[in-house]
Amino acid sequence: MSRGERGDFAVIGQRLRKIDGLAKSTGRAAYTDDLVLPGMLHGKILRSPHPHARIVSIDTSRAEALEGVHGVLTGGELPTPYGIIPWTPDENALAVDRVRYVGDGVAAVAAVDEDTALQALDLIEVEYELLPVVLDPRQALEAKGTYEAGDYIHPPRKEGWNGNVTKMVKLEFGDVDGGLAAADLEVEGEYWFEGTTHAAIEPHCAIGLFEGTGRLTVWSSTQVPHYLHRELARVLRLDPAEVRVIQPPVGGAFGGKSEPFDLEFCVAALARKTGRPVKILYTREEVFYAHRGRHPFDMWYRTGMTRDGRLTGVDARIVLDGGAYASFGLVTTYYSGQLLTAPYDLPAYRFDSTRAYTNKPACGPKRGHGSVQPRFAFEVQLDKLAQLGGFDPMELRRKNVLGSHTRTINELRVTSNGFLECLEAVERASGWKERWRRLPFGRGLGVAGSTYISGTNYPIYPNDMPQSGIQVQIDRSGRVAVFSGGSEIGQGTDSAMAYIAAEEFGVPLEHVRVYRGDTDFTPVDLGAYSSRVTFMLGNACVDACRRLKAQVCSAVAEYWEGDPDAVILRGGRAFDPAEADRSMPIRQAFQLAEARWGTLGATGSYNTPKDVHGSYRGGTIGASPAYSFTAHVAEVEVDPETGVVRVEKIWIAHDCGRALNPVLVEGQMEGSAYMGFGEALMEEQVFKDADHGRAGLHDAPSLLDYRMPTSLDTPDLEAHIVESVDPEGPYGAKEAGEGPLHPSIPAIANAIHDAVGVRVDRLPFSPPRVWRALEEARRAGRLAKPAHPAERVAEGAS
Amino acid sequence: MSPGSRIVRFRVNGDPVEVGVPEHHTLVEALRYALGLTGTKQGCDKGDCGACTVLVDGRPTLSCILPVHEAEDRDVITVEGLARGVEPHPLQDEFDRHGAAQCGFCTPGILCSAAALLDESPAPTREEIREALSGNLCRCTGYTKIFVAVEAAAARLRSAP
Numbered sequence: 034m035s036r037g038e039r040g041d042f043a044v045i046g047q048r049l050r051k052i053d054g055l056a057k058s059t060g061r062a063a064y065t066d067d068l069v070l071p072g073m074l075h076g077k078i079l080r081s082p083h084p085h086a087r088i089v090s091i092d093t094s095r096a097e098a099l100e101g102v103h104g105v106l107t108g109g110e111l112p113t114p115y116g117i118i119p120w121t122p123d124e125n126a127l128a129v130d131r132v133r134y135v136g137d138g139v140a141a142v143a144a145v146d147e148d149t150a151l152q153a154l155d156l157i158e159v160e161y162e163l164l165p166v167v168l169d170p171r172q173a174l175e176a177k178g179t180y181e182a183g184d185y186i187h188p189p190r191k192e193g194w195n196g197n198v199t200k201m202v203k204l205e206f207g208d209v210d211g212g213l214a215a216a217d218l219e220v221e222g223e224y225w226f227e228g229t230t231h232a233a234i235e236p237h238c239a240i241g242l243f244e245g246t247g248r249l250t251v252w253s254s255t256q257v258p259h260y261l262h263r264e265l266a267r268v269l270r271l272d273p274a275e276v277r278v279i280q281p282p283v284g285g286a287f288g289g290k291s292e293p294f295d296l297e298f299c300v301a302a303l304a305r306k307t308g309r310p311v312k313i314l315y316t317r318e319e320v321f322y323a324h325r326g327r328h329p330f331d332m333w334y335r336t337g338m339t340r341d342g343r344l345t346g347v348d349a350r351i352v353l354d355g356g357a358y359a360s361f362g363l364v365t366t367y368y369s370g371q372l373l374t375a376p377y378d379l380p381a382y383r384f385d386s387t388r389a390y391t392n393k394p395a396c397g398p399k400r401g402h403g404s405v406q407p408r409f410a411f412e413v414q415l416d417k418l419a420q421l422g423g424f425d426p427m428e429l430r431r432k433n434v435l436g437s438h439t440r441t442i443n444e445l446r447v448t449s450n451g452f453l454e455c456l457e458a459v460e461r462a463s464g465w466k467e468r469w470r471r472l473p474f475g476r477g478l479g480v481a482g483s484t485y486i487s488g489t490n491y492p493i494y495p496n497d498m499p500q501s502g503i504q505v506q507i508d509r510s511g512r513v514a515v516f517s518g519g520s521e522i523g524q525g526t527d528s529a530m531a532y533i534a535a536e537e538f539g540v541p542l543e544h545v546r547v548y549r550g551d552t553d554f555t556p557v558d559l560g561a562y563s564s565r566v567t568f569m570l571g572n573a574c575v576d577a578c579r580r581l582k583a584q585v586c587s588a589v590a591e592y593w594e595g596d597p598d599a600v601i602l603r604g605g606r607a608f609d610p611a612e613a614d615r616s617m618p619i620r621q622a623f624q625l626a627e628a629r630w631g632t633l634g635a636t637g638s639y640n641t642p643k644d645v646h647g648s649y650r651g652g653t654i655g656a657s658p659a660y661s662f663t664a665h666v667a668e669v670e671v672d673p674e675t676g677v678v679r680v681e682k683i684w685i686a687h688d689c690g691r692a693l694n695p696v697l698v699e700g701q702m703e704g705s706a707y708m709g710f711g712e713a714l715m716e717e718q719v720f721k722d723a724d725h726g727r728a729g730l731h732d733a734p735s736l737l738d739y740r741m742p743t744s745l746d747t748p749d750l751e752a753h754i755v756e757s758v759d760p761e762g763p764y765g766a767k768e769a770g771e772g773p774l775h776p777s778i779p780a781i782a783n784a785i786h787d788a789v790g791v792r793v794d795r796l797p798f799s800p801p802r803v804w805r806a807l808e809e810a811r812r813a814g815r816l817a818k819p820a821h822p823a824e825r826v827a828e829g830a831s
Numbered sequence: 832m833s834p835g836s837r838i839v840r841f842r843v844n845g846d847p848v849e850v851g852v853p854e855h856h857t858l859v860e861a862l863r864y865a866l867g868l869t870g871t872k873q874g875c876d877k878g879d880c881g882a883c884t885v886l887v888d889g890r891p892t893l894s895c896i897l898p899v900h901e902a903e904d905r906d907v908i909t910v911e912g913l914a915r916g917v918e919p920h921p922l923q924d925e926f927d928r929h930g931a932a933q934c935g936f937c938t939p940g941i942l943c944s945a946a947a948l949l950d951e952s953p954a955p956t957r958e959e960i961r962e963a964l965s966g967n968l969c970r971c972t973g974y975t976k977i978f979v980a981v982e983a984a985a986a987r988l989r990s991a992p
Binding site: 050051053054055056057058059060061062063064066067069148231232233234235236282283284285286287316317522523524525696697699700703704705706707708735736737741743744745747749750 | 872876879882911914919929930934939967978
């Protein structure tokens with residue numbers, strides 16, 4: 034393991050337990066669906082059976098008359114459109130006049146139990162007028178006509194525009210045509226990244242409670258309580274001061290719970306309508322249709338390189354299949370290009386990305402938002418260039434690394450950068466030098482690298498307020514209480530805040546309490562997305578702790594008639610290392626401070642630096658206060674007869690700046706590599722067309738048919754932490770939750786090539802697809818292990 | 832008692848229980864709704880994900896597809912019944928120590944599958960652990976820390992007096 038500056042810490046960097054680990058392993062942790070409120074009703078949502086249709090009429094009278102039904106809701110009652118991105122509010126809590134995918138919500142019912150609610154749904158009569166259906170993004174972009182006739186899924190934003198376009202981004206940095214013209218070697222490739230979904234094991238769930246005073250409380254399995262708070266107030270037309278969002282522990286999210294969903298608005302509106310608390314729990318099928326997962330990307334890349342292995346230019350065109358609504362799509366379209374400019378130094382780069390609407394569930398952010406797909410294509414392009422130029426792909430990557438403390442071609446500021454160490458770590462651990470190109474036919478190794486943001490530099494809605502806030506109280510008992518708005522979705526945010534407080538105050542971890550997930554008593558944190566929490570909330574927590582610590586140290590120094598800077602809080606004591614007799618239990622130190630300053634509490638906050646982005650339109654998107662770096666080596670075995678690919682092992686090296694707790698960082702690295710592996714070989718979120726069933730129907734909306742890896746499928750995963758110690762991260766920490774997913778897929782693709790000499794540029798690498806590539810190579814008489822560059826040079830010379 | 836409901840008697844975590852539930856309810860519904868034992872989770876409600884796994888007469892069982900009347904007279908152990916008083920089961924403790932529970936939602940089911948494995952096979956190989964947990968999907972961990980935790984718990988149980 035490579036380590037940065039060790040630092041002198043008591044808690045940070047230790048292999049510690051999580052503060053909520055035992056609650057989770059004993060079944061005590063209460064998730065949203067585990068909560069039962071007195072008098073609670075159960076809700077269900079009626080969903081469209083059509084992928085695109087106008088709603089002519091809805092008759093709810095028979096449902097309302099059913100015994101046990103307390104309220105029925107339709108879209109017209111909540112007409113305010115919403116959307117996680119303030120510039121693209123194109124959704125309604127329930128469809129108002131048009132449904133845009135199979136599964137779009139049309140009406141909702143609250144009843145005494147789920148059975149009655151389901152029965153009531155059957156009694157709602159909806160008359161639809163069917164509209165043209167478009168499932169293919171390229172067809173969507175070619176559409177001509179009008180919104181009214183159903184040629185477009187949404188009204189065009191300007192007269193004469195195509196209403197099927199969410200966003201177009203074209204950006205060019207440097208002289209791309211010149212760079213490509215000057216290249217000695219060039220690779221052009223088309224790549225297809227199939228859509229995938231998050232499939233967190235906890236289905237979405239929400240409970241609404243409306244009190245007579247006009248006050249709304251919503252419990253939800255959300256990863257963005259703050260944005261939910263804002264949107265609830267807007268759509269329900271309530272004063273935000275009357276809305277409270279409570280976030281119980283979340284049973285996995287991965288980006289799939291990072292915007293408001295119909296159920297949250299429905300429980301709120303039904304609670305207001307019925308005067309009773311209302312719970313809605315999605316079925317697994319509804320989770321698949323709610324989606325917001327990885328966009329399918331249709332990608333084209335041209336990459337140029339000099340004979341000595343320096344990149345000269347990159348040109349990219351991408352079509353994103355967005356599904357029926359915008360979701361985060363505006364950002365996804367930017368991310369599809371903006372996040373490719375590290376860890377390699379691109380001298381010239383251009384991308385042209387367009388996101389299309391189609392009549393399928395909306396795509397959104399999944400772990401590695403918008404950048405996992407281009408990373409797959411780009412890292413395979415690099416592998417092809419290495420092959421063409423006779424380079425070890427590990428070496429080619431080294432030749433092109435972007436350094437630390439620099440700017441990328443698109444002007445993003447990069448601070449710490451441990452990418453070279455990551456490459457070294459996986460090269461060494463995998464035995465790359467001895468084994469790449471040397472394993473027998475059918476077995477191979479592949480490498481890939483990547484970068485990712487430690488939080489997006491700008492909030493989703495423009496404002497100058499902090500991105501993260503936290504409040505800390507200490508008292509005479511010796512206890513530290515942290516009030517955190519952080520979203521605990523399994524990544525260990527609550528624990529990370531506890532480690533920071535324990536480090537700063539020198540108290541045992543057991544004496545730190547983290548009170549969390551309630552917008553009524555915790556300061557605002559923007560949510561668990563874009564890998565922002567450790568960096569941003571961590572910095573806020575350090576800030577709050579240090580303000581309070583200064584009061585403690587000054588009170589103790591006053592008591593000793595010494596210097597506050599000489600007072601150390603550590604190991605349960607306050608002491609002056611230079612004076613042996615100056616030492617007291619931390620509790621006494623807190624008591625001195627409480628006597629000196631009164632009741633002790635402090636808030637802390639973090640906001641991002643404002644000079645780290647590009648100077649052009651869109652240059653703020655992709656900017657982050659710090660970037661993580663990752664390298665993977667994957668080892669595969671390919672059966673040349675059947676096309677079955679087995680991934681034996683993935684070595685993962687990740688520069689997380691500093692590991693606040695290595696156990697949790699490794700867990701993020703392993704979980705990321707697993708998820709990427711699943712996308713590489715198994716997972717597909719695909720929909721039927723009219724020729725293969727009913728258009729717009731999900732092909733496999735169950736956890737059996739949507740093939741995610743089991744314990745038998747998952748390869749051995751070996752995590753190597755690299756610590757570059759970031760100058761601005763808390764104790765030097767950067768993100769670890771999303772970056773380590775990126776290289777999995779291209780590393781596996783490149784390993785398949787090393788194993789059998791064929792390229793599969795379309796995901797997933799399923800047996801039929803790999804078999805076809807093998808067959809093509811076999812027929813052409815070129816099915817063989819690729820030669821090692823050393824041998825190729827020798828051949829060329831002879 | 833409304834028509835279509837029935838009374839079912841069985842033992843949960845050693846205690847006799849008697850629940851009146853709609854006939855079509857499954858064991859997980861009886862556990863969660865009638866008995867308030869919410870430690871057992873519902874992830875798919877159709878037997879695909881394993882989150883609802885409990886032990887029925889010692890065997891790992893998908894409680895979301897077991898009609899509740901089939902639990903009549905049987906012994907059900909849920910995640911709440913693995914601990915001995917305040918002392919967590921070694922599996923629970925090792926899951927905590929090794930970070931084997933991230934979001935924790937699959938954890939109760941995995942613990943029940945693992946407990947059954949360790950009852951039958953005190954020194955399972957990594958392959959046997961993979962096999963025993965193959966009906967329990969975890970979306971967070973990549974399984975690695977789960978395997979390590981199960982191995983650590985097995986070692987502890989073997990060395991226990």
